[in-house]
Amino acid sequence: MPNTLFRHIIAPAAAVFLVGAPAALLVAQEPDAPAFAHEASDLEPDSRVIYGTLSNGLRYAVMKNETPSDVAAVRMQINTGSVNETEAQLGLAHFLEHMAFNGSVNVPEGEMIKRLERYGLSFGADTNASTGFDQTTYKLNLPSVEDEVLDEAFFLMRETAENLLLDAGAIERERGVIASEKLARDSLQFRAFVDRLGFLTRGSGLIDRLPIGTDETIATMPRAEFVSYYRGYYRPENTFIAVIGDLEPEDAIARIEEYFGDWQPAGAALPQRPRNQASIVPGTVYAYHDEGLMTSVSIAALRPYTKRPDTAATRRDNAIISLGTRILNQRMSRAVQNGTAAYLAGLSSRSSVDDVVDGMLLNVRTTPDDWRAALSEAEQELRRAVQFGFSQEELDEQIANYRRSLGTAVERANTRKTYAGFEYNYAQALVSAFADERVFTSPQSSLDRFNAIAEGLTVEEINAAFRDAWRGYENPAVYFVSGEPLEDAETVLAQALKQSQQVAVVAPEARDVGSFAYTDFGPAGEVVSDIFVEDADAHLIKFGNNVRLNFKQTDFDTGTINIRVRVGGGFMSMPRKDEGLRRLGLNVLSRSGVVGHTANDLRTLFAGQRVGALTRTMIDNDAFEILGTTGADDLSDQLNLMAAKVAAPAFREVIAERHFRNMEAWYPTHDSSPGAVANKYLPRLIRSGDTRYGYDGIDSFLSATLDEVREWVEPEFKTGLIEITVVGDVDKEAVVREIARTFGALPMRADQKADFGANADLAFPSGSETPNRFYHRGNEEQALVYVYWPAPDASDPANAYRMRVLRGVFRNRLTDVLREEMGATYSPGAGAFSNSIFDGYGYALARVTAKPEDVGKVQGGILRVATELAETGIDSDAFDRALTPLIEDLNSIFENNGYWLNVLGDAQTGSDGLATFRAHEKTYREATVEEINVLAKEVFKQEDSVTAFILPAIEIAELDQR
Structure with missing residues (x-):
């Protein structure tokens, strides 16, 4: 249900407008039409997928995939969306998606999410849905393939497909949530996107059928419209189910037949509405x-x-x-x-x-x-x-x-993920292929x-x-x-x-980028120590020049090697305390290539290879980082490039000039949304004014110089500590040999992290009952409420995991109060921060989108929830529903190269990652409701809280008029 608005039409801002699914999902299935695209194509389907059709017309696809192990994804796609709505129903398809979580014949209102949480599914991350122009998709990511989890998932999908109550009272209570979602998404950037979509599709009426609907219909659609639409379109012949994961296809098919085989539609089907062609006028x-x-x-x-x-x-x-x-x-x-x-x-x-x-x-x-x-x-x-x-x-x-x-x-075919957030995954790919008739x-x-x-x-x-x-x-x-x-x-x-x-153009000139200049770094370094860490199944290796290598062989991602190089002191060594210098350094380092080769030259030189390097300077990081992903065949060239990034960093004036032009173009828009204003002011607010965080006016960006970047970066790259982490599908001997030849051949490096002194000092501000007010120039109906509390630092690695449990409890309770009881917001958020660099510093927060006139009410609701948690505590059910998804996710987390890059990133120079790894599972499995209640009492002290309101700038004018 969260994150649903227009998911099927959002595209990269630069150019692409691939909208929704094609006509296949808009035209009713004809009797002789093929059930699946491959049946009418000369393309062979992937043999790992088994397709089928039940006697009632429901179609399915099942695929066995063992990465991560013991998990599965269930997707149910209904062949309908906003295009099928009448003028009186605008927004109903999306609204109906919400109602799937608000009561069915066998599941009382408000219980579906709680049931799933008890089985280890986290609301939003694992339990979700989306609505587009012509399809509605329900999604369950199952952290286990145990029978009881699979049965619950299929049972709830069937409830959604046929048994929703659509209670009039529940509809009424959900109107505010839908209105809040519409408000939360209604940014200036989104309005511009819709306008451009309207320009490209003018005459089609497509943007008059945006999935979110209109304020009027959201507020007034009667129950009868919901029932009509639900019965007319939620039908087996309009339904596609995909099951992907670590279970036998026969088991998945048997469950589809068991739970959906007897589904018979009630009443007559409603027609599928075709889209209209755009009116194209050249030269518009x-x-x-x-x-x-x-x-x-x-x-x-x-x-x-x-x-x-x-x-x-x-x-x-x-x-x-x-x-x-x-x-x-x-x-x-x-x-x-x-x-x-x-x-x-x-x-x-x-x-x-x-x-x-x-x-x-x-x-x-x-x-x-x-x-x-x-x-x-x-x-x-x-x-x-x-x-x-x-x-x-x-x-x-x-x-x-x-x-x-x-x-x-x-x-990577056999180790791509069943489901994932930001990478290719089979659940998304299979469902999208069906929707697009591919x-x-x-x-x-x-x-x-x-x-x-x-x-x-x-x-x-x-x-x-x-x-x-x-x-x-x-x-x-x-x-x-x-x-x-x-x-x-x-x-x-x-x-x-x-x-x-009218200007004549000439053919482009031929280019010659030569050959890569950095293949010999001197005599290979010698290994002086090699320690095996048994519980992490990793090797910690040190070379004679003090370069460290942390290595772990994995088969989580076939043929893939992930590399992270940490150099010097990064953000913590930054001499000038402002964001302008950091951003200039980030752009120069990431876009300048290396001495003798521009970034575009490198792209050409390594064409056809898995070779590339991203250099970054992240906030609160005590090293510069160079990241790369490669395969065994390209490992040598990958490490040549990464070592060249350290040995010969380029500081191109043209990149700095481009950065300044970008800043000048961007800065006038920096306060065009509440979130952007929060990014400017709040990081500094909750760090008692530390000027390294947030930013000031445009001058703070334009006054940083390339010489300042050089003076900061060059000494760090020349002699700073280097710790390299390699995780992936590769032999240790090959990695050691290549690191010795490249980084091991560099001049002597520092042997320990620098003392950052006062740069490592952060202080949470004093609590105040008076909200801090900041102003944006975006949608005048949007505001944000942030409330912060000081929280435990990272000196005890278990603290971070206890805080995650508390965060889950807090978020769930905020949802109950602010969303369900008050109808004041769409999706309240909760978070926590701590970093081992900063002793005595950490915080918890709540973030809520609201109407400007409701910020006080929302703040009151947040503080009420926090106070209740501190004074009354939580019961075992609330505790279990927050903890169980964290425990169930452990296997998936541990079978991920990115996780181990973080765990091993400082294994020889700080060991924070190893310490948190060792505390990770242990903390969750030994957690008790009593210790989380103690933590809540420690954190949620109202007198220590700091509140910020991000309000529309029109508020300033109104105050002046008063």
């Missing part, structure tokens, strides 16, 4: 402005949408267009990195809204003063590509990169197919396909976004485009 120009938005301009070549089945021929055509688009994007990225572009970023992509409109889109972000030059350069770069095409060298680079990504997928093919078949495409593929064919994709570019649609209104915008924009089109 439109401008949108809001003072909280950055400037951007888009060029679009649009055409009517033509449905193409998912076949080998379709995929070949898409791959060829993609290769040309990648080359254009690489050219634009190079211009930005080289400092020759007026735009700050540029991206081209397919702009396709299924059944509505198709075409190509080129978007550039720019400063307010440079939009004309940015538009001209984008138009001319596109025209250069259309007229002169691409080179064989450019095509070879992109073919190599494309093949590499497919090859990596083949290696064949779910195996990684190996995708690689084989691409190799067949690439063999004999000519640059002339790429050029021809690119030109065809951009047909109509001579008279494109233009969409402009700015913070200030542009007078006579349509005329001015059209004239600027015409002037650019």
Whole structure:
């Protein structure tokens, strides 16, 4: 239920608008239509997936996947969304999704989430749903495949499918929650997104059917409309169930048949409503402005949408267009990195809204003063590509990169996750393939197919396909976004485009990036110690130059090696205490490449390889970090690059200048949302004014210098402590050999962490009953309430895990009070912070979105919950519902390379990670309700609390008028 709003239509801001699912989910299943896309395609489906159809028409797909072990994902997708709503029902599909958690024939209102929590599913993370234009998907991530957990999951899915009560009182109580969700999502950026979607799909009426609905219908839809829609669309023939995880397919299929085989629809089916095609008028120009938005301009070549089945021929055509688009994007990225572009970023992509409109889109972000030059350069770069095409060298680079990504997928095929938040996972991929009427093919078949495409593929064919994709570019649609209104915008924009089109373009010059310069770092270092840590199954190795290597071999992700290099003192060694210097350092280090090679040069040099390095300076980190992911075949080149990042860091003036331009373009919009204002002021507030946190005016960003970055970073990189962690599917001997050859060959390094002195001092502010007030210039109906309390530091590693239990209890209770009882918010949040660097410092917090007029009421509700926890405590059921999901997640957490990178990151120079690892499971399994109640009494002291209200700036004007 959380995080549902428009999930199916949000896309990267730069250019892409892949909206919803295609017509397959909008047209009723015809009697002779294939049940699954592969039945009407020449593409072979992945043999690991078993498909089937029950006698009542319900379709399913089942896939065995053992990563992580002993977990599973269940997805139930209903073939309906906001497009099917009548004018009186706008928002009903999404509202109905909420009602799935508000009472059914066999589950009382308010009990479904609690039941799932008792089985180890966390609300939001494991128990969720989403609504789009034409589909509604219910999601359960099961932390166990025990019979009782599987039976509960299937039972609750069946309850949702057929047995919702849709009680009038429950509907009434949920209206405020839906309104709060709508308010929480209604940012200036989202409004701009919807406007651009409306521009691209004008005439279709699509944006009149946004899943969230309207204020009027949310507030007034009667129960009868819910019942009608539910019975008309929640039907077995409209339902698809996917089960993925560490269980036998036969078991999953048997449960689908047991729980859904006797489901018979009640009443007549309601019709599926088709989408309308967009009205495409070449040369249309439109401008949108809001003072909280950055400037951007888009060029679009649009055409009517033509449905193409998912076949080998379709995929070949898409791959060829993609290769040309990648080359254009690489050219634009190079211009930005080289400092020759007026735009700050540029991206081209397919702009396709299924059944509505198709075409190509080129978007550039720019400063307010440079939009004309940015538009001209984008138009001319596109025209250069259309007229002169691409080179064989450019095509070879992109073919190599494309093949590499497919090859990596083949290696990882058997260890990709069943479900995950921010990486490829089979639950999402399988359900999306069904929704998009695509064949779910195996990684190996995708690689084989691409190799067949690439063999004999000519640059002339790429050029021809690119030109065809951009047909109509001579008279494109233009969409402009700015913070200030542009007078006579349509005329001015059209004239600027015409002037650019009159400028002749010439073919691009050939490039020669040479060869990588850093392959020999001197005599290989010698290992002076090698300690095996049994409980972590890891080796702690030290070289003669004091470089440390922490190594753990895993098979969690086949063919993948994760590497983290920690160098020097990072944020904690920063001499100038402000965010301006940190951000400049971050951008320069991450975007400058190395001496002799720009970042784009490196991209070309390592084309087709899993080689890359991200350098970062994170807040509250006591080291600079260089991160990389590679495979065994590329390990040598990966470590060459990472060692070069330390031995020869580049500090390019052009990157600094670009950073300053980005800051100047961004800063006028920095207070355009409540969350952005919170990021500016609150980190400093809760650290008693420490100027390293939060930020000041634009001058604080522009006054930092490249010389200051050099003076900070160079000594740290030259002699600072180096600790390297390698986790993954690789032999220890190979890793030791490559580290010895690269980092082990560097000059002598520091042998211990520096003493950060006063930089390691933080203080929580004194408590106050008076809220701190800050102001944003975003949606005038939005406000945020934050309440903080001092909490235990990280001196005892078990504290962090006890705080997670308390956080779960607190969040659940906040949801009960603020969401269900008061109807004051959509999704209250709770969190906690501690870091072993800072003795005596830690905090807990609550974060709630509210209407401006309700901030006092919300603050009161938060403090009431906190006081109740401190004075009355919690019962065993509330404790178990917060603790059980944490325990059930342990196996998944421990089978994750990223987790072990953190555990081993300081294993030889601090051992905080190992200490927290050793406390992790033990703390959870030994936790008691009594100790959490003691912790609540310690933390939630109202007199120590600090409150912040983030209010709309209109409040200031109203106060002045008073």
